Amino acid sequence: MYDLLLREPSSEGLGSSIPVWIHPDFLQAVASLHGAKCWQLICYKGEQLVAALPVFEKRNLGISRLISPQIAYYQGLWFWWEEGRAPNRILLDELRVIGEVAEYLKKRYRLLHFNLAPHNKDVRGFVWSGLKAKPLYTFVHNLGQPYCLLRDERKKLRLAEEQNYVWEERFAPRQFIDLHKSLYTRKGKQFNIGYPELEQWLCQLQQKKLLSQFNLVKDGEIVSSNIVLSGEAEDCAYTIMRSTREEDLRLGASTLHSKLLVETLAGRYRSLDFCGANTPEVARFKAAMGFQLQVFYQISNR
Template structure:
């Protein structure tokens, strides 16, 4: 690493949050409060690194480190859509080439630092970070993923309605005619129960107990709001926990009762919540399964790519992780 660059942990919460809140790649999932909750739920150790150039903080990186037997893993934790690299929002020079050079320098320094310390690294970066070539050039795996994001700034309700697909508008009107109503709730147990109902024909993608613990801690810390939609017979048809910062709202954890799948209630819930959002953007958090993507596309968001970068110290470890992934999919 050139002598004018150095990487060091950032342990002061105020210093970290001040940087993360104004950086490219900063989200609610990179704040000190969120990371402390993840640390408690996961049993891992939060890693907050700063890349300094001539003692000035130019980039950061956050993830969770855990020991798995003889191996040390670093990654974006479950139930955190993104962590990864954060880049200072004020480039040192003018023009796109200066920004690209600064970004690539940050990637290269973190790649060298992390690969010398961890056996397996899997980090999901935000859609704001579009140039992940340095990881590929360094021999890391790049996995392309997608989400839908809906721009809300200066959009009237009628303009947002025009973006919604016809089939989804029909579903929303149907739910309204059937008398479904949306409301805020604090019923974490109900959300967890309906999260499990979505996957009643197979295993949940994330352990239900972990989801429950994470939801409870996030709610107690004021990091999430929960909204549900109920029928006129007081049955909850769908329920979603949302996480937000000043610029973006994220649909974090969702549940639904399959008995109400054809009611349009879930579409109504998202529509009503979006209409009252004060943020500039709404992220539906993932569109990587056909059925999920089909539902979320109907709300009129833009399809946005993002990347997961993955490193293995050796092929033996790569094979172990692949085998474990195959068993987890059953």
């Protein structure tokens, strides 16, 4: 009933609004950054393309592995159905597609590990095929709705508003990377991507209009910076990385940054995904901002 095939990344059949996570330019840039091969796993029903999954693979000693690159937060399964299709028919058809995708991946890859997107709420097809589905979490904000800050964040916001910060949308990758280096040094963590390669990746996607940078500036210096991904005409934006100078964190800069980012993107997108809620410190901050918790699933065979 369904035919599956791997193809080189392409926009063919994906419509006019291609999600950034499956956009061919994004896939190729991520694959180059991580030294991987990228594909789109395409599902056809007759001549109609009905589903697509981004795939990143590596081979070592003849063993193929499906990997989840650090910089590609989601590898969701995306569907395209004709208008007017009954919801229960869509539910059953998607369950069938998921099962066939799972079997295909199991046959091709000795090891597999990837994160679905939050819209992939039904993972039964993966589980029934013998794969594991681990729940992970993110915070999302509907940009048409208000949000309610907890008292501590309101205090931080008032403090930040007294600091004469300037808000801007400007691409300045080296300044972002400087802040990012400081963040990882402060936390005693290792960032597993070379910074020259990261800068090249940022520039590639910015040139393709898939990436934007939003900054808080004080005395002419960027003190908090955000990298945001989104496909052209997509209704959701994804804030994948943020770094804030340590002394400005104490002055509420991150709270003000989140507020201004929401206000700026409200006229452009329907929702904003903050891409993460899986460490206590990050989860507490995003919850205190009043954003909505959502689950997504990590699929693996181990």
